[in-house]
Structures are given as structure tokens and as C-alpha cells.
Amino acid sequence: MNRRTFLKTSGKLGAAALVSTALPQLARASRRSKLKPTLKVVGTHVTLLEPIRQKAEQDLGINIEFHPGGDAEVLLKAATDPEAFDLYEQWSNSIKVLWQAKTIQPIDISKLTYWEEINNLSKTGRISDKARPGLGDAPCNLLFIQPDNSLSCVPSNEISFLPYVHNVDSFGYNSSIVPKGVPYESESWGWLLDDRWQGKVAIVNSPEIGIFDLALAVQAKGLMSFKNMGNMSREEVDQLFDIIIKLKRHGHFRGVWTSVPHSVDLMASGEVVLQSMFSPGVSALNGMGIPCIYAAPKEGYRAWHGVMCLSRACTGEKQEAAYAFMNWWLSGWPGAFIARQGYYISNPQRSKAFMSAAEWDYWYEGKPAAEPLVGTDGKISVQPGSIRTGGSYLKRFENIAVWNTVMDTYEYTLTKWNEFVLA
Known part of the structure; x- marks a missing residue:
């Protein structure tokens, strides 16, 4: 055996x-x-x-x-x-x-x-x-x-807590409209604030997550910098929201999304071309034939x-x-199942036995897909020859900019986040 x-x-x-x-x-x-x-x-x-x-x-x-x-x-x-x-x-x-x-x-x-x-x-x-x-x-x-x-x-x-699924997040973009970038070189969080996509950008409606997507974007555009983005001061929070609320009032953001299906609907309908995204949403859009690319920002992932x-x-x-x-x-099967929507498990070797060689090579090793691969919904989400943006499991997690974090100013950011959403 x-x-x-x-x-x-x-x-x-x-x-x-x-x-x-x-x-x-x-x-x-x-x-x-x-x-x-x-x-x-x-x-x-x-x-x-x-x-x-x-x-x-x-x-x-x-x-x-x-x-x-x-x-x-x-x-x-x-x-x-x-x-x-x-x-x-x-x-x-x-x-x-x-x-x-x-x-x-x-x-x-x-x-x-x-x-x-x-x-x-x-x-x-x-x-x-x-x-x-x-x-x-x-x-x-x-x-x-x-x-x-x-x-x-x-x-x-x-x-x-039990450590189990994990991933790195960034933004997804419709490559039939937004020119395709180069992972870790030209793809940038700053794209979220590019004037070309005014009115076509959405952000995840989660204050302890969306705030970092916006902070990374603002810093990438050179609009402000942070002493420690992982634990912003009240003054930095104020400056950040002054910038993004002004942009929202000028119509830059299409809005916010509250669930993965909502994010899929926004891009599938053409209402947005670039937005905060989670991996299952990207997988679902590709399964629908929409060329959504999950960016590998040069600044690093959230x-x-x-x-x-x-x-x-x-x-x-x-x-x-x-x-x-x-x-x-x-125990193996769940980690293999969740890999098909782009997520990793904290003991991947046990799940390897429940994945085909082509699945393991694509999702974990960053190699070209040797055959069509299906997502958790049973639809083909990866075409032969495709390479996962960002590369292997190791490569992706070697490039972390910031972890999802509840900062010392968390309660204050909730008020500011509501101002942004309602602006």
C-alpha cells in the first residue's frame, strides 16, 4: 500500500x-x-x-x-x-x-x-x-x-480556537474590461481608487476587513501613510475616512457588499468591474464564464x-x-473540498489524498491545471493550462501585508465605517 x-x-x-x-x-x-x-x-x-x-x-x-x-x-x-x-x-x-x-x-x-x-x-x-x-x-x-x-x-x-481554513484576500477584477496586470509587479491595491473605474468599484461591508482594503489602496496611491497599519491611531483613522468618504460622495464607489453571493451578482451584472473579493466569489464567476482575476498585489495580501x-x-x-x-x-475530506473554492486547510498533507494530482498541483503547488477542475458547486472553474494568480500556497503566504485585525481603535472605526457606508 x-x-x-x-x-x-x-x-x-x-x-x-x-x-x-x-x-x-x-x-x-x-x-x-x-x-x-x-x-x-x-x-x-x-x-x-x-x-x-x-x-x-x-x-x-x-x-x-x-x-x-x-x-x-x-x-x-x-x-x-x-x-x-x-x-x-x-x-x-x-x-x-x-x-x-x-x-x-x-x-x-x-x-x-x-x-x-x-x-x-x-x-x-x-x-x-x-x-x-x-x-x-x-x-x-x-x-x-x-x-x-x-x-x-x-x-x-x-x-x-481550532485553526482550520485560511487564505489570503485581495481584490477581483473583470479582465475583459480591466487590463490584465502582472502578479506581484503591476497589480496593486491602488487600482481600487483608479479614476478609470469610478462608479464601478465595490468594497466588502465589514469594518474590520474593508478598512484594510481601503487603507492598502490609499497608501498604494500615495494619498497617506501609516505608522502601523495593523493598529491605526484615531488620527490615522480620521485621515483615512476623510479621503474615502470624499471619494464616495463623488461617486467613486458603486457601494458595499455583505455576502459572497452579493459580490458575485455585482460583477456578473456588470455593475462593478473591480472590487474586494473572497476566493469563492472569484471561483463562482469563472464558473459562469466571467473572466474574474484574483489579484496578487505587489504590496502584499490581506x-x-x-x-x-x-x-x-x-x-x-x-x-x-x-x-x-x-x-x-x-480529517482530510473537508480540506480537499474547501480547496476547490480556493481555500487552504491547516494540515494540508492529510487532504492531499482526497484530491486528484491535478487539483493538488493547481491549488497548492501553483502549477498549470493539467485538466478542467471543478469548484464546490460542481461547475468547471479552472480551465486546462490555467495557473492560479499568486502562485503556490507557500508563495502566497510569504507575501502578507496585514492580517484581518481588531485594532485598539476598533469601536471608533465602527462609527467611521457607518459614515462611509451612508455617505
Whole structure:
């Protein structure tokens, strides 16, 4: 048996074993009550996908409810009501809010089957010695729980979140209208503010994310600079919003989008030609035959790391089921599935056995697609010979400008962001 066959076989056996070994009390309780526990998972549209829910239910033998929503909506729900969820899925920039609100509980590393396989990006913040660490909150700074209940990069036996999906974000552009640029050379965040695309630009409506897209654009255009973009001062926030609100009042921005489907509709309809984007939106547009390119800006990417958090109110059988679901996410199949919309998993080698050689080469190695590749919706999203913009997993994460971050001025930026949206 070769390594690939072994991993694929062991992954299938591991998924089946989750029910019998990871959930012994749950299994006994289910035999007594003949009822399956139900996990409530709150998060965003990009990971709470129906095929994932169905596959997890099938493998784990439990009921799972997905409750996707917009970034601000789900964060507010999780930060104010621990009874509203058992597991929470979003970005690492939400951790400060949830930890301070005390609505999530520590995760015991000893209960995580694949912890040792999780790579250095998640645990140290750098995927290689050559990597730019990126400004702001690298996820490892929020990962390990310390004796004084603070969060840091110093390893401990408990963590605030399970590291799983992650990616680097930039902007997408319709290359049938916007001239194609050169990755890491001419593609620039400054394009978001180019006069040529006035009225045809959109920004993600998420204050802790969109603010960095706009800051990177403003700095790239030479309109202002920051002492530390990852933790802007009030004066810098004021200057930034003075610039972008003036642009919005002059009609530069078409508007903001609140979900991936919304971003797809904006570009598919021709209302925008260039906008903040997430990878699934780019994949969906290419599947529709719209030549959307996901830029590799010369200034670097805005990076994010997915977090899976355990509600403070999740105990007993539900807690066992929650740990089983977290372990399932790193068991191979989910990472392979999510790769087809351009996302990475924190233990990629286990998912490799569930991907074709062509998929692995394209999504992780940055090589030309050897055959047509389908996205998570089953439609062809990658044509033969295509190369992923930005290159390999390693190359992309070696070029981080800033991580999604909740800054010290976060509450102040919320007010300014509302002014921008309503301007």
C-alpha cells in the first residue's frame, strides 16, 4: 500500500471511527434515547456549505444545523448569546471580541486528533523563514491561552480556537474590461481608487476587513501613510475616512457588499468591474464564464485565518459532538473540498489524498491545471493550462501585508465605517 492509498484509507477509517471512539458517551446515550444530538453552527456563507453539512452528518451520525450570516451579524450573535450556538466559525479577528465577551470556552488540545499535523503558519504566524510576518494580529498571537487567561503565541495546553481554513484576500477584477496586470509587479491595491473605474468599484461591508482594503489602496496611491497599519491611531483613522468618504460622495464607489453571493451578482451584472473579493466569489464567476482575476498585489495580501470556537454553554453530549466535528474538519475530506473554492486547510498533507494530482498541483503547488477542475458547486472553474494568480500556497503566504485585525481603535472605526457606508 503506497502512502497516498494509506492516507485515503486511513482518512475514511478515521471518519468512521470518530463516532465509535470520539463519542463513546454520545453513542451510549443515543442508544438509550434513540435521539441524535443537534449541533448549532453559526458562521459565514463561505464555510457553512450544504455539502459539508451533509457529509459531516453522514460521517458522524449526528444532526447539524448551519446558521450562516454576514460577518457583523454572526459576530454580534456569538458575542452576546452563547446559547445561540455550539460552534462558531469565522475569522481570527473575531477572537478578541469573543474572548473578552467570555462567550467561548477553552479548547483542550489533548482532544484534538490532528493537532500535531497543523502547520507553522497557524502556530507561529509564518509559513517559512522567508515569509513576511504581516502587520496586525497573526492568528498565533490569539491562539494559546496563558495562565493569566490572556492569549499569545506561547504554546500551552489550551487554545481559544481550532485553526482550520485560511487564505489570503485581495481584490477581483473583470479582465475583459480591466487590463490584465502582472502578479506581484503591476497589480496593486491602488487600482481600487483608479479614476478609470469610478462608479464601478465595490468594497466588502465589514469594518474590520474593508478598512484594510481601503487603507492598502490609499497608501498604494500615495494619498497617506501609516505608522502601523495593523493598529491605526484615531488620527490615522480620521485621515483615512476623510479621503474615502470624499471619494464616495463623488461617486467613486458603486457601494458595499455583505455576502459572497452579493459580490458575485455585482460583477456578473456588470455593475462593478473591480472590487474586494473572497476566493469563492472569484471561483463562482469563472464558473459562469466571467473572466474574474484574483489579484496578487505587489504590496502584499490581506490575510485571514478561520477559527472554530466552542460556546461557553456547550457541555456534555453536545461538547463531545462539537469535538468530533472539529476533528472531522481536519480529517482530510473537508480540506480537499474547501480547496476547490480556493481555500487552504491547516494540515494540508492529510487532504492531499482526497484530491486528484491535478487539483493538488493547481491549488497548492501553483502549477498549470493539467485538466478542467471543478469548484464546490460542481461547475468547471479552472480551465486546462490555467495557473492560479499568486502562485503556490507557500508563495502566497510569504507575501502578507496585514492580517484581518481588531485594532485598539476598533469601536471608533465602527462609527467611521457607518459614515462611509451612508455617505
